[in-house]
Amino acid sequence: MDASDMLLVVAAALIDDSGRVLLQQRPPGKPMAGLWEFPGGKIEHGESPESALARELHEELGLTLSVKDLSPIAFASEPLAGRHLLLLLYVARTWQGEPVAHHATELRWVTPVEMRGMPMPPADVPLVAALVGMV
Numbered sequence: 001m002d003a004s005d006m007l008l009v010v011a012a013a014l015i016d017d018s019g020r021v022l023l024q025q026r027p028p029g030k031p032m033a034g035l036w037e038f039p040g041g042k043i044e045h046g047e048s049p050e051s052a053l054a055r056e057l058h059e060e061l062g063l064t065l066s067v068k069d070l071s072p073i074a075f076a077s078e079p080l081a082g083r084h085l086l087l088l089l090y091v092a093r094t095w096q097g098e099p100v101a102h103h104a105t106e107l108r109w110v111t112p113v114e115m116r117g118m119p120m121p122p123a124d125v126p127l128v129a130a131l132v133g134m135v
């Protein structure tokens with residue numbers, strides 16, 4: 001597989017003071033509609049993973065984060081729709097603003113244990129397991 005076949009995606013586990021993580025529900029009409037995901041999206045040409053994630057969190061939730069607020073914790077590697085998804089998961093505990101669902105159907109703060117019972121994309125399953133051990 002050529003590197004250009006890779007779908008490079010960054011996502012964030014935003015963790016609040018009580019150890020809950022913010023998930024968003026994918027809207028109707030998109031692939032995997034209705035599933036719950038970590039906010040984030042594709043890295044665009046010329047961006048670092050961290051600057052892409054800060055941009056996505058601003059576009060999707062209206063939050064402001066500095067790249068130093070983002071710590072890498074896990075990644076997933078999965079075939080997805082004829083390509084190969086590399087999903088890089090970061091955690092953040094500080095940001096500015098209150099999240100607003102600009103793209104998602106709904107936002108929900110959940111504990112990692114509650115997250116296990118929510119329908120998520122296949123790539124997220126091992127990421128949730130990694131979060132359970134660290135939040």
Ligand SMILES: Nc1nc2c([nH]c(=O)n2[C@H]2C[C@H](O)[C@@H](COP(=O)(O)OP(=O)(O)OP(=O)(O)O)O2)c(=O)[nH]1
Nearest residue numbers: 009011030031037038039040041042121122123124
């Ligand atoms: N943001 C996010 N994307 C995920 C997760 N798990 C997972 O498989 N993905 C996939 C779904 C998409 O194929 C891709 C994220 O790209 P995206 O959000 O920019 O793409 P999209 O399909 O929603 O929409 P578009 O930009 O192509 O219109 O990664 C996750 O937890 N968070």
